[in-house]
Amino acid sequence: MIGRFNHVAIAVPDLNAAVKTYQDVLGAKVSAPQDEPAHGVTVVFVELPNTKVELLYPLGENSPIKGFLDKNPGGGIHHICYEVDDILVARDRLKASGARVLGSGDPKIGAHGNPVLFLHPKDFYGTLVELEQAKAPAAAE
Amino acid sequence: MIGRFNHVAIAVPDLNAAVKTYQDVLGAKVSAPQDEPAHGVTVVFVELPNTKVELLYPLGENSPIKGFLDKNPGGGIHHICYEVDDILVARDRLKASGARVLGSGDPKIGAHGNPVLFLHPKDFYGTLVELEQAKAPAAAE
Numbered sequence: 001m002i003g004r005f006n007h008v009a010i011a012v013p014d015l016n017a018a019v020k021t022y023q024d025v026l027g028a029k030v031s032a033p034q035d036e037p038a039h040g041v042t043v044v045f046v047e048l049p050n051t052k053v054e055l056l057y058p059l060g061e062n063s064p065i066k067g068f069l070d071k072n073p074g075g076g077i078h079h080i081c082y083e084v085d086d087i088l089v090a091r092d093r094l095k096a097s098g099a100r101v102l103g104s105g106d107p108k109i110g111a112h113g114n115p116v117l118f119l120h121p122k123d124f125y126g127t128l129v130e131l132e133q134a135k136a137p138a139a140a141e
Numbered sequence: 142m143i144g145r146f147n148h149v150a151i152a153v154p155d156l157n158a159a160v161k162t163y164q165d166v167l168g169a170k171v172s173a174p175q176d177e178p179a180h181g182v183t184v185v186f187v188e189l190p191n192t193k194v195e196l197l198y199p200l201g202e203n204s205p206i207k208g209f210l211d212k213n214p215g216g217g218i219h220h221i222c223y224e225v226d227d228i229l230v231a232r233d234r235l236k237a238s239g240a241r242v243l244g245s246g247d248p249k250i251g252a253h254g255n256p257v258l259f260l261h262p263k264d265f266y267g268t269l270v271e272l273e274q275a276k277a278p279a280a281a282e
């Protein structure tokens with residue numbers, strides 16, 4: 001069911017410093033910061049040959065990563081994201097197996113414009129897992 | 142400097158259960174468990190099209206992930222690994238920039254038979270970073 005590893009997301013307390021670290025110290029190619037008000041984050045993409053790292057910084061008062069940074073003031077790995085072909089098929093299969101889908105259970109549009117869901121970390125060994133439907137479904141005949 | 146994303150490693154308190162989750166719930170291809178006595182872990186590789194996930198379980202009394210599981214009994218993301226072309230060049234560049242290399246600073250042979258180093262999580266936003274020289278260096282002329 002899961003396909004490509006879409007990204008690992010790292011929450012950081014200082015986005016400019018993190019960009020400098022990834023650019024100057026690790027020598028990686030990083031994007032310009034991008035505000036995602038709908039998701040409560042500013043994101044910088046670190047582009048690697050086979051996948052990407054997302055550096056997340058809170059945007060707005062209700063940012064979903066604010067609590068994470070309160071608990072981990074120096075930052076930390078926030079989640080990993082796997083691609084799936086069909087997010088609804090994936091959701092139904094996960095629910096049938098007893099895994100908990102966070103929120104309403106309906107996919108939201110994620111930072112890349114594709115439908116996403118998050119799975120409960122307790123069902124995946126302390127790892128917050130995002131599933132992203134990487135491609136638009138084929139049009140009905 | 143950093144190249145491909147080699148893997149993300151997740152420490153788990155029950156390897157058989159984690160294999161079942163990745164195989165049956167997430168529908169991924171997983172390898173047979175492999176004991177790595179030199180590294181104090183038993184590892185299962187989850188093979189994704191573009192990279193891999195490593196499920197780590199402690200092996201022996203001095204396992205380096207024992208303390209992590211004591212602090213995170215349900216498991217959690219332990220480290221991420223980036224590939225570099227030349228581990229000694231990478232190490233010297235990192236040291237010159239003030240980043241701390243763990244241990245003696247000399248590369249060890251990692252679970253894939255290649256030289257590896259670990260970098261201090263405090264210098265990388267709470268993320269334990271492994272660097273792996275993915276290919277043998279070219280023979281001297």
